[in-house]
Amino acid sequence: MGRIPYWNINLGILIDAFAVPMIVIFVYGMYGHWKRIRQGKVRINPDLSKSAGKIGPVYIYALLTKGILGTRIYKKIYTGVAHGGLFWGMVILLLGTILVFLNVLFGLPVFRGGFNRWFMSFALDLAGIAVICGILFFLFRRLVFPPERLTEPKARTGFSPIVLLLGVVILTGFVVEGGRIACNGIDNGSFIGNYLSMMFGKTDAWLTVHRYMWWIHGLLALGFLAYIPYSPLVHLVLVPVNAALADPMPGTKMGLIDFSSFEDEESEEMPVLGAATLADFSQKRLLDYSTCLWCGRCHEVCPAAQTGKPLSPKGVIITLAESLQDGHVEDDSLIDSLTSEALFCCTTCAACMEACPALINQPKTIMKFRQNLVMERSEIPEMMGKANSSLELRGHPFFGTGAGPRDWCKDLNVPVFEEGKTEYLLWIGCSVTYEERAQQIAGSMVKILSHAGTSFGILEDFRCTGDPAKQMGNEFLFAELAQQNIEDFSDMGIKKIITMCPHCYNSFTRHYPKLGGNYQVIPHSLFLKSLLKAGRLRLNRESKTICYHDPCYLGRRNAIYDEPRDVVNSMGKLVEMARNRNESFCCGGGGGNYWAEEVGTRINQVRAKEALDTGADFIATSCPFCLLMLTDGAKKFTEDQKIFDIAELVALQLEER
Amino acid sequence: MHIVVLAKVVPDYEVPAGDFELTNSRAHARYKRMMGLYDENAIESGVQLKEKYSSSLTIVSYGIKGDIQILRKAVAMGGEKLSLVVGNSDDPHIIAANLKMAIDKLEDVDLVLAGQQSADMDRGIVHGMLAEMLGFTFIPQVAKIEQDGDQWKVIQNTESGSSELKCGGKAVLSITSVPENVPRIPVVRSIFAAKKKPVDTLSEIEGDAMLIDEVLVNIPKMESVCEFLPAEDDMAETAKILLSKLREERLI
Ligand code: SF4
Ligand code: SF4
Numbered sequence: 020m021g022r023i024p025y026w027n028i029n030l031g032i033l034i035d036a037f038a039v040p041m042i043v044i045f046v047y048g049m050y051g052h053w054k055r056i057r058q059g060k061v062r063i064n065p066d067l068s069k070s071a072g073k074i075g076p077v078y079i080y081a082l083l084t085k086g087i088l089g090t091r092i093y094k095k096i097y098t099g100v101a102h103g104g105l106f107w108g109m110v111i112l113l114l115g116t117i118l119v120f121l122n123v124l125f126g127l128p129v130f131r132g133g134f135n136r137w138f139m140s141f142a143l144d145l146a147g148i149a150v151i152c153g154i155l156f157f158l159f160r161r162l163v164f165p166p167e168r169l170t171e172p173k174a175r176t177g178f179s180p181i182v183l184l185l186g187v188v189i190l191t192g193f194v195v196e197g198g199r200i201a202c203n204g205i206d207n208g209s210f211i212g213n214y215l216s217m218m219f220g221k222t223d224a225w226l227t228v229h230r231y232m233w234w235i236h237g238l239l240a241l242g243f244l245a246y247i248p249y250s251p252l253v254h255l256v257l258v259p260v261n262a263a264l265a266d267p268m269p270g271t272k273m274g275l276i277d278f279s280s281f282e283d284e285e286s287e288e289m290p291v292l293g294a295a296t297l298a299d300f301s302q303k304r305l306l307d308y309s310t311c312l313w314c315g316r317c318h319e320v321c322p323a324a325q326t327g328k329p330l331s332p333k334g335v336i337i338t339l340a341e342s343l344q345d346g347h348v349e350d351d352s353l354i355d356s357l358t359s360e361a362l363f364c365c366t367t368c369a370a371c372m373e374a375c376p377a378l379i380n381q382p383k384t385i386m387k388f389r390q391n392l393v394m395e396r397s398e399i400p401e402m403m404g405k406a407n408s409s410l411e412l413r414g415h416p417f418f419g420t421g422a423g424p425r426d427w428c429k430d431l432n433v434p435v436f437e438e439g440k441t442e443y444l445l446w447i448g449c450s451v452t453y454e455e456r457a458q459q460i461a462g463s464m465v466k467i468l469s470h471a472g473t474s475f476g477i478l479e480d481f482r483c484t485g486d487p488a489k490q491m492g493n494e495f496l497f498a499e500l501a502q503q504n505i506e507d508f509s510d511m512g513i514k515k516i517i518t519m520c521p522h523c524y525n526s527f528t529r530h531y532p533k534l535g536g537n538y539q540v541i542p543h544s545l546f547l548k549s550l551l552k553a554g555r556l557r558l559n560r561e562s563k564t565i566c567y568h569d570p571c572y573l574g575r576r577n578a579i580y581d582e583p584r585d586v587v588n589s590m591g592k593l594v595e596m597a598r599n600r601n602e603s604f605c606c607g608g609g610g611g612n613y614w615a616e617e618v619g620t621r622i623n624q625v626r627a628k629e630a631l632d633t634g635a636d637f638i639a640t641s642c643p644f645c646l647l648m649l650t651d652g653a654k655k656f657t658e659d660q661k662i663f664d665i666a667e668l669v670a671l672q673l674e675e676r
Numbered sequence: 677m678h679i680v681v682l683a684k685v686v687p688d689y690e691v692p693a694g695d696f697e698l699t700n701s702r703a704h705a706r707y708k709r710m711m712g713l714y715d716e717n718a719i720e721s722g723v724q725l726k727e728k729y730s731s732s733l734t735i736v737s738y739g740i741k742g743d744i745q746i747l748r749k750a751v752a753m754g755g756e757k758l759s760l761v762v763g764n765s766d767d768p769h770i771i772a773a774n775l776k777m778a779i780d781k782l783e784d785v786d787l788v789l790a791g792q793q794s795a796d797m798d799r800g801i802v803h804g805m806l807a808e809m810l811g812f813t814f815i816p817q818v819a820k821i822e823q824d825g826d827q828w829k830v831i832q833n834t835e836s837g838s839s840e841l842k843c844g845g846k847a848v849l850s851i852t853s854v855p856e857n858v859p860r861i862p863v864v865r866s867i868f869a870a871k872k873k874p875v876d877t878l879s880e881i882e883g884d885a886m887l888i889d890e891v892l893v894n895i896p897k898m899e900s901v902c903e904f905l906p907a908e909d910d911m912a913e914t915a916k917i918l919l920s921k922l923r924e925e926r927l928i
Contacts, residue, residue, distance in 0.1 A: 281868040292864055397860040404861055411749075412710040413688060423695030453692070495864045 022130040022139070022206065024123050026199065027229055034237045035120065041241040048248025049256065052309055058348045059302030077263045081378070086262030091376040095316075097156070105153025106255075109185075111146035112192075115139060116240070140208030144196075147189045147211065154186045168315025171324075172334040175313035181250040184243050191236035198229030257310040258377045264303060265378040270369045270525075270576035273386055275533050276494050293390025293492065297339060297348045300387065307379040308340040317371035317381055322605040323364040327619025330364035332371040332381040339384065354388055359398050362388050366612050366622070367490055368571040368605035389492030403491050406614040411496055416487045416614065417453035424481040427451075427458035433465050436476030438512035443468075443475040443541075446527075448520040449483035450613075450643040456650060457643035460519050463670035464543060468517075470673055471555040475517065484526040491611035498534065501526070505536035515539045517546050519666065521572035521579075521642045522609075528577070542573060543666055544583040544641040551589055558672040563591040565668070566635035568626065568649060569603035570642030583641045586665050590672050591637070596629045604629065606640075606648035613644055623652030631656055638662045677731040680779055681722040682790035682803065683715040683750045685743035689795035693897075701893035703796065709746055714791025716753075716859035718851040721821060722789050723754030723860070729823060732756055734785075736778045738763055738771050744875055752862035752870035763880035766797065772805035773883030779810065781878070787828070788848040792817055800850065807848035815841060818849040820856065 025031030072080045084090050089106065093099030118139065121127040129139055161169060161178060169175075197215025200206050202225050205213050219225055247253055266272060280288045291299050297308075311333075318324045318333040335357055342353055354362075362385055371381040392398040399407060406416035436444050445464060451457045468475045485500030516538050518524040527540040541549075550556040565587045573579045580600045587593045598604045607622025627649045630638040638653075638661050640646055649662045687703035688710060697704040711719075719735070726733040735755040737747055741762055751758050759782070761774040779785050788810070793800030800816070807814030819838065820831035827844045833852050851857065862870070903921075907914050922928045 278864065278868075281864060289865070393861065394864045397863050399861060401855070401858055404858065407861055408859070409690075413690070413708050418690060420690075420692050421694070423692040426692075426694045493861070495867070 022135065022199075024119055024130075027202070027226060028233050031233075032123070034234075034241075035123075037238065037241055041245040044245040045248055048245075048253070052248065052253065052257070055343055055346075056302050056305045056309060058298060059300050059305040060298070061301050078265070078267055079263075081265060081267050082259055082263035085265075085376075085378055086259035089258070089376060091374070091378075094374070098160075101153045101156035103153075104149035105157070108146040108148075108150035108153065111142055112150065112189075115143045115146070136208035140206055140212070141210065144193075144209055144211040147193060150189050151186060154182050154189075157182060166315075166319075168319040168333070169313070171315065171318060172331050173313075173337060175251060175337075178251045181243070181246055181252050184239065184246065188236065188240045188243050191232055191239060195229060195232045195236050198225045198232060201225045202229065251312070254310060254312050254377065257306070258312075261306055261310040262378045264306065265380070269578055270372070270529075270572075271367065271380060271382045271386060272529060273383065273390075273489070273494070276390075276498070278495060278498065291391070292394040292494070293392070294384075294387035295354050295391045295395065296351045297343055297353065299391075300384070304380070304384060304387075305343060307377075307384070308336055308343050310377045311336045311340050311379060312377055313337055314376065316374040316376060317379075320370040320374045320602070320604075322366055322368060322370065322607060322622045322625075326607075326617075326622050326625060328364040328617070329358060329361040330385075331361075332365075332385070335361075335385060336379060336381055354391060357388065359392050360400075362392065363400050363403065363491075363610075363615070364612070365389075366571070366605045366607060366609035368609050369575045370571070370602075370605065373575050373601050386492060390494055391492075393492035394495055399491065400615060402614040402616055403611045406611065407488060407491055407493055407496065410483060410485070410488050410493075410500070414500065415449040415453055415481070415483045417449060420453045422453055422455040422458060424452045426455070427461050428465070428477075431462060431465050432469075434476040435479050436511060436513065441474055441476040442515060443473060444508075444511075444513045444516045445475045445477050446484075446516050446518050446523055447477055447481060448518065448523045448643070449481075449487070450647065451519055452481045454643070454647060457647055460643055460646070460664040460666050463664070463666040464517075464519060466670045467547065467550070467556065467666060467673065471550045473550070473555075478511075484523045484531075486522040486526040487611055487613075489526070489530065490522075490609065497530070501531055501534050501536070505531060505534055508536060508538070513538065515541070517541050517543055519543045519643060519664075521570045521577070522644065525572045525576055542577075542579060542641070544573070544586055545579065547586045547665065547669055548582040551586065556669070556673065558590050558669060560589060561591050561672070563636040564594045564634070565591040565637045565639050566594045566596060566630050566633045567599075567665075568596070568606070568630055568638060568640040568645055569600055570640060570645045571603065571605050571609055573641060574603055575601055583639075583665055586669065587639050590668055594633045594635045596633055598629065606642075606645040606652070608644040608648040613648065621652060623648040624655050625652075627652030627662075628656060631661070636661070637668060639665045639668055641665050677729055677786050678782065678784045679722050679725055679731050679733050680736050680782065680785050680788045681715075681719050681733065681750065681755070682775060682788065682806075683719060683735050683737050683747060684712045684791070684794045684796075685709050685737065685739050685746045686712050686794055686796035689713055696895060698893065698895065701890060709743065711746060711749060712791050712795040714793060714795070714851060714853060715750075716791070717853045717857045718789040718791045719750045719753050719755070720857040720859045721818075721851050724857070725787075725821060726754055731786075734759060734782060736775060736782075737761070738765075738774050738778075738880070740764055741877065744877075748867075748870045748873075749862060751873050752866040753860055754866070755870075755873070757874045757876070759876040759878065761878045761880050765880075765883075765885075767883070767885045768799060768802045768805060769886045770880075770883035772802050772809055774880050775802070775806050776809045777881050778876075778878055779806075781876075786846055787821075788812065788846075789821075790848065790850050792850040792852045803848050803850045810846070810848065813843045813845060813847040814849075815843065815847065816850040817852045819852055819854040821849065 092102045118129045122129050193211050196209055196212035197219055200212045200216035201219045201221055294300050315333045318331045321332050323330040365385045367382050369382055405418050409418035410416045447461050451461045485497040489497035524540055524542045567584055567587050584593055604626050606626050646662060646664050653662055687707040691707050722733050733755050734757050735750040736759045738761045747758055759778045761778050763774055790803040804814050815830055817832055817834055818830045819833040822829045827842050830841050832839050832841055905914050905917055
């Protein structure tokens with residue numbers, strides 16, 4: 020017999036009527052989220068600039084891939100498959116239910132032929148099994164063997180009840196199906212229903228059981244849907260929305276702060292610098308906090324959290340999520356409860372952002388708090404404070420340095436940039452200028468560029484882009500230094516810049532344009548690659564193995580992974596650490612933490628050990644801060660000098676020709 | 677209560693050894709000018725006292741007009757106004773006399789704080805002379821100050837230890853550097869506010885120069901010799917070796 024909707028059920032159509040209050044409860048719950056998020060400062064993603072794949076504020080590609088397909092979830096294969104089974108199973112079951120309604124209301128012929136057999140029977144049973152498997156996996160993992168990332172610094176409650184409810188919905192659905200088949204005979208394709216019907220046997224009692232179960236199943240299913248906005252499963256709605264509105268540019272972009280209102284002491288419009296309360300954040304950030312899954316993937320990859328520092332990105336986000344949920348939007352004790360000690364541990368490496376399946380921007384939140392601590396409360400760790408003062412006084416953060424800025428070029432014939440004559444400015448940057456070990460990168464680059472016949476020159480005076488100030492939260496000092504540089508660059512007619520430090524590259528390309536400084540900026544790894552490609556450099560390729568460490572500001576922040584590897588490959592055999600490319604582990608120096616007195620295990624030692632464990636002859640990087648941090652970290656394990664910048668290695672191979 | 681903090685603008689006191697250069701026996705003019713190292717500790721101590729006892733705080737300096745820009749940082753840290761005696765003498769007696777003149781003009785000063793020594797000449801004698809001229813008590817190398825009734829209770833840190841002292845009346849205290857007076861980074865609001873705060877520019881008065889002629893200024897070349905001690909096996913043993921080597925060299 021073909022399947023008859025509402026078979027054995029009196030007034031079954033009433034279930035459609037019950038759907039109405041369910042929808043009202045659901046919408047009311049979602050409205051609660053919307054109301055909380057609207058307490059943020061500006062409307063969500065006001066950037067309506069047109070770009071490919073963007074409609075209004077919505078990034079379509081991100082919505083489809085990261086929001087709906089949940090591509091990031093699958094980076095952890097077991098969780099990904101379980102999540103996929105649960106999510107897509109639910110989607111198929113929902114689709115099946117909608118088709119049943121359409122059949123009842125409009126007679127849509129879904130219970131006929133192959134469609135009935137393969138979709139309405141087989142696929143729906145399979146979907147139910149997938150959901151049950153997913154539920155069992157998640158319950159087992161959360162309740163029996165929870166990984167540290169789920170429990171640290173705090174585990175989420177409220178997940179089990181809704182998942183159990185879903186399980187009951189699915190199981191009652193199977194019982195209804197089994198009961199129906201027990202009474203009406205085999206339904207081809209319903210492999211679970213057929214199996215259960217055989218177990219149940221054919222008795223008249225199944226008519227009653229089926230009838231009750233049908234109502235229980237229907238009402239529980241409606242209850243489950245109505246409960247979603249009040250439960251952790253609200254992420255079904257919020258994650259796609261958050262993904263659609265998240266800026267796809269990798270890493271954190273900190274917007275500009277307008278300091279002009281501070282000129283007028285009496286002005287009532289003085290902005291809060293950074294953020295001290297939830298109300299100081301934008302609506303997009305509040306959406307971030309509401310969306311957080313508490314999955315701890317950020318915690319697991321965070322170099323600070325993993326080396327015993329007091330910071331956990333998950334901890335920060337869930338504290339804010341709870342505060343938002345509790346309505347403490349104006350509570351300015353929030354920043355103290357997070358502690359400045361923790362907030363300054365962030366290396367701004369963006370590993371958390373990269374790992375987050377909900378596309379939350381954790382470093383931006385941390386940086387906003389830092390800005391407030393530094394610019395409104397004058398709170399900064401002592402060493403960072405000294406670096407900051409040095410930047411303000413001397414234009415570079417390397418206080419107490421023994422290396423003179425002219426030391427590195429004493430024996431070299433280094434041209435000075437001349438307007439109209441020189442093509443590229445070779446930007447030296449603060450670490451390369453003032454740190455003895457890093458100075459060797461500049462010497463190597465000068466040799467390489469001269470060898471290749473590149474038209475380049477350096478500045479007569481030595482300076483910093485201001486990036487360390489920005490990373491430490493002193494946006495004001497950054498803006499002052501950047502504006503001065505921009506003015507000077509424009510006086511000198513500088514248009515093309517080669518950088519040796521990814522932090523400089525990041526500043527020039529991401530922050531300077533907003534202040535009016537637009538240049539063609541090329542990281543030295545890319546420039547070296549282009550020289551090799553053009554045949555202007557030829558290297559002596561050796562059988563040595565070289566391990567490459569991805570600097571966070573070149574890799575995760577600017578998606579430059581291949582070119583440095585190509586350069587390495589042209590000199591020796593590239594070997595990889597387990598954590599590489601966008602999953603690379605930070606050297607520990609970012610976010611101003613080059614000047615930090617670390618608590619817990621030293622990040623640079625962890626990373627240096629990973630690099631040394633590859634057994635490579637050399638460890639290459641393309642950031643002077645990474646070079647310094649890893650060189651220092653490696654001292655714990657070896658006396659050999661194994662860490663080099665790729666420019667140093669290239670210069671060595673040139674010399675051996 | 678009215679507190680005065682003396683601040684002096686000096687050439688960068690951290691010019692790397694490899695880059696250091698003298699002209700006319702003084703640091704080369706190309707080096708950035710900045711507030712003296714200990715002076716910032718003195719300002720921080722002054723600001724903390726101001727916040728604790730609701731006092732007023734004035735920054736007083738002797739130097740060139742171009743220093744105003746740099747001294748505004750002291751104001752941004754918490755000073756209410758700035759008084760600069762314009763002059764360029766290196767003579768401590770003349771500097772002290774001019775600072776006295778500026779302080780006398782303020783009339784109601786109760787406490788004068790100064791960095792324990794400037795970061796250019798490193799002599800550490802101006803504040804002592806100033807105290808003598810003002811008729812104030814002078815206590816050098818002060819790490820902590822507290823009001824105790826109508827007296828000041830201060831902790832003095834010297835190389836050999838620390839002592840707790842009390843003094844009544846007006847005083848000049850030279851401030852040493854301790855973790856409690858690490859200078860704050862001025863907040864943005866204060867940086868802007870400092871631009872509008874009053875600056876008194878005073879012409880210098882003549883003072884009696886000291887009877888000293890500077891014949892030669894010599895900066896020793898820095899040389900470093902490294903010796904690595906084995907640190908892996910027995911740290912206690914390594915520490916002992918280090919101690920004996922430092923004693924041998926008469927460094928401790
Ligand atoms: S940016 Fe890096 S250090 Fe900062 S919270 Fe994220 S993972 Fe941790
Ligand atoms: S911020 Fe992202 S990665 Fe971290 S717990 Fe929340 S959802 Fe997971």
